[in-house]
Amino acid sequence: MKRRNIGAHISVRDLCHRYRRHEELALSGISFEIKPCESIALVGRSGCGKSTLLHILAGLMSPTSGSVRIDGALVSGPSPDRIVMFQQPHLLPWMSVAQNVGLGLKFAGEARHERDEKVKELLRLVDLDGFGARNVQELSGGQQQRVALARSLATHPEVLLLDEPFSALDPVTRRSLQRDVRRIALDGGITLVVVTHDIAEAVAMADRAFIMAPNPGRLAEILKFDADLLAGTDREREMFVSAKAQLESAFERTYGRGSAAAAD
Template identity: 55%
Template sequence: MGASISLDFITHRFSATAEPTLKDIENRIEPSELVALIGRSGCGKSTLLHMMAGLLIPSEGCVRINSHQVAKPSAKWNMMFQKASLYPWMSVKENAALGLLFDGVSKSVAAERVDTLLDMVGLSDKKNANVQSLSGGQQQRVALARSLATEPDVLLLDEPFSALDAFTRTQLQEEVPNICRERGITMVIVTHDIDEAVAMADRVLIMSQNPGRIVGEQAVALPWPRRHMDAGFQTMRDELMQQFKGTDTGLAGRHTAAAEKPNTAESAA
């Protein structure tokens, strides 16, 4: 069962005299819920995600996971970044097992668990390969296996597919939510891509900037798996686009252009 995440009146400044980057953030993410954070560049989405991961402590307020205040990173709330951040001198299997070994799991148990996960993410034939020989999409699959190996309650994703080709990105947009749903993992993804938010989330939180606030949300009541060309998908995407436009009129022109190309992976902000 995934964990709940409570964002309790978070305000953050990067220095005592700076204007707040985030202000009065309050929300609750339910156990096993899949949530997307969208907003314009600079609105503080990644900053908020780093707070959920325990990589950054808010100036005011706090993040609670299952009612426990988050003050440091944990193997129970793992984060994937835009880059896979793998060790180039290690094999696929060694990279995927790294978090388990740091967590004190024996090599034999780690190897067994990682074998299963690499099969799940489609890398069973690459287990002993050097990660430098892999494509960008394959490296992100290794990072995903590493994040899942510690059996986390929460998976935090900071635009992990933004640098991938459209085909690989679409595959992972389908596979990652499926894995989280099967395992009961709570997922939060930061994305600029409204299509990605609709494809992956049960609920979308919309942020404004200067300072960053959660100014809207939209439930995504669509069946799984989700197909970009389905009428329901397009309707939901358009509704979310309109709500997003209403929070920041400066984005209207770019959103209109994106709406005319529903199949593209262009970001919406």
């Protein structure tokens, strides 16, 4: 992408949330800061409030109390500067790859020739060069998620929020997309927040992991990883194993002995 963002600063203060039909809090007393261009993993078992927190960050839900501010501005609704990728790519099956990727640009009123050039550039970025004319139903699951990623990047978001988008993919495809999304976020100056229950995925994609505990959902522990673990040298592989072991230990402090094995 030719244009590079500078990332967004995210500030969460005393966040609490309860669903209308339930008295119990889904989230309680959550506060944290995310630096511009930082990558964060929200880690925890199902039901701990990871996705609820992500949707509040995106402006798709309003918290019961507390606040989310991005670059100082209160989040009160969705914005093209904050894009969510879900578990399913939600592509329009009657459209081509290029039409799906360019949909947001079309709605934004961008001229056809400019839109076409941006779509070509985005498809090269996500390793789908030459796929523009294909129908999305012809693609594999991993390729469809790459189309969804290109569509998400089309409006140059400052924040990319991932709600376990690789969980249904095979391990090889999942690892490839983890590396590519992290690289694109680093190169493009995007603040990245990833929801996952997969410990290895959290280590591969994040600068820090926020371990969440349930009932109500809250931050139990924050763990920082000290190096870029994506390059694949022997030293980085050793550091990956060490960081994974640290996160497993933190996970078990929150969920009990043996819980990390179930999360991997």
